Amino acid sequence: MSAGIVIVGLEGLVADLASSTPRLAGNAATAVAVTSRKVQQSARARVRGHRHIPQYPASITYDVTAGPAGAEGEIGPDKNRAQGPLGNIIEYGTPKNPPIEHLGPALEENAEDLVHGIEVALHQALP
Template identity: 45%
Template sequence: MSGAQFDMSDVRALQRHLARAVPEMRRQARAVTMRGAMNVKNEWRSNARASSGRHAPAYPSSVGFDLASYGPDIVMATIGPDKGAPQGALGNLLEYGSSKNPPHRDGGRALDAEEPRFEAQMALLAERGLAWW
């Protein structure tokens, strides 16, 4: 076998690009997750005001979210009623219903509405992060 030459310049260019892009993509992914959680929280509250406002007027205000990071690459939002807030403990009953009451799905509908926007933003981030040429 003859001594084949391999040009590493493209590999090095990609390495430099990823070294710059990955930290920025992490920052942007956290921002997209934060915005998505805020959108779900706001829509959940709006849905709850419309569906349970008369019977549970404090419930919509109990809906909030927490953002948590698990290492540099995992960000998770937990969205829902705070059971310690006024009427927050009604969340399971209002969301999922009971044998005597139908489910309101205030959170489920909010999540369904946000999902395509969130996925599109994450796909755009990945596309931008990998576009280096």
């Protein structure tokens, strides 16, 4: 014998959630884009001013991909730009060169901004 639970009165909430999906997806993509831009700017600022890699900061870009499963931001050096292929060497260093950590710290610095942006996206999506 199995027990069942009947919940009454959630039809309105279920309808609200179903209708808010497109708004939530758009708002989440915006939140990811804003945070990605902030991470990019922070990473560029952290690595700017080094005489041997003057063009590297400009190689740091970001892309945002949004779809039904959510939004995703990719931030880092574009290997097709000047000095972009040096990203791993700069971030992690070599036996002869110390690391210049910039991407990791920039991401950590802006993590709370992403959480806040997603919270705002949720509140704005629900009617």
